Amino acid sequence: MTKALIIGGGIAGPVTAMALQKAGIEAEIFEAYPTGADDVGAFLIVFANGLEALRVIDAHGPVVDHSFPAQRVAFVGNDGERLGERPLAGAEGDNGLGPRTLRRATLYQVLHTEAARRGIAVRHGKRLVGAETVDGAGGRKVVASFADGSRAEGDFLVGADGLHSVTRTLIDPAAPSPRYTGQNTVCGYVRDAGIPLAPDTYTMIFGKRAFFGCTVDPGGEVWWFANIPGTELDRADPPAVTPAAWRERVAGLFDGDDTPAAALVRATGDRVIVSNAYDLASTPTWHTDTMVVLGDAAHAAAPNAAQGASMAIEDGIVLAKCLRDRPDPGSAFAAYEELRRERVEKVVAASAGMAKLAGSGGTGRPARPDAAGRGAAERGGGERGGAGRGGAGRDGAGRDGARGDDWLTGYRIEW
Secondary structure, eight states: OOEEEEEOOSSHHHHHHHHHHHTTOEEEEEOSSSSOOTTOSOEEEEOHHHHHHHHHTTOHHHHHHTOEEOOEEEEEETTSOEEEEEEOTTTTOGGGOOOEEEEHHHHHHHHHHHHHHTTOEEEOSOOEEEEEEEEETTEEEEEEEETTSOEEEESEEEEOOOTTOHHHHHHOTTOOOOEEEEEEEEEEEESSOOOOOOTTEEEEEEOSSOEEEEEEOTTSOEEEEEEEEOOOOOSSSOOOOOHHHHHHHHHHHHTTSSSSHHHHHHTOOSOOEEEEEEEBOOOSOOBOSSEEEOGGGTOBOOGGGOOHHHHHHHHHHHHHHHHHHSSSHHHHHHHHHHHHHHHHHHHHHHHHHHHHHHHSTTSSSOSSTTIIIIIHHHHTTTOSSTTGGGTTOTTSOEEOOSSGGGTTTTOEEOO
């Protein structure tokens, strides 16, 4: 049986492994972390397009069971004026699969548990340092080398190793690095906030100096994030800034605004998560004959569109379908790129446009009430020619929804 080496055990890794299993291909996951990523990141949304992709491999149920819905988004100016409200993109998805919110760590755990239930192996403590293609009696193989001195052999290698991908640079040493967007993303949680917020709704606040968003889980806990201007934090040696200092820095950016943002930040406990915001607009080379990248390793959007998880899920399903249908990995990788590149680069451009609108001018409101939350995504950041390769697809891998504003959440994969 054909065997895949999957580098990275975040979101794309287990999804790809389960999709490959459905396609009749054995997969083994190699994760750099010594244990499960139980406390990585903050929270995210899986939109209808991501959930429908998971449905293809019958993995959507556990994600739905461990998340809560969001149906609407409300926009508020820095003066407290309500600027507008609309359904969240994809809220009226097929078969009830609308947007779902959950902690990133929960999504990791759910996907890993489901992969393990299906007999897929995960090797922890395996940090990729090299890979080479070798010719032998059994044909071409790829041999991966890890920092602990171990090696693994397979028929092809899938780089699902995230934003700072080693696989990307092995495929192309001249590959571009992610671009720091000039913002830090800060997240936190507040119990008993005493501030009335609408259920099933994301409240988006356009502060004078920063952007704030929040929602309420079924237990009444407020989950919030803020996109704030700042310098890039050193990932290897992060600054020793206390949660209290981060709270005060973020809250101070909303002082003087007539919104609940500052109060919510100050009411937060010590679980404050801070990260850099990056994007990767285009990676020129996605694959060789034996190696390929997907998810953030191939393309990464700023967090504004909240589509990173869903794009990674889509990638994994489409790649597996191409490997099922094509005679060799090299031609499958080319077909996968043909089906995916235009769509994902459109999402990256849309998210960059949303970030610019949310942070432009310091006026405390966007150019239109829903501009930063919807307009850039629907315009597609200057997309060429509509649905293109990310829409109907030349192998029938996906199709866009019938409505013009559904290019993003209306995407479906036909297995």
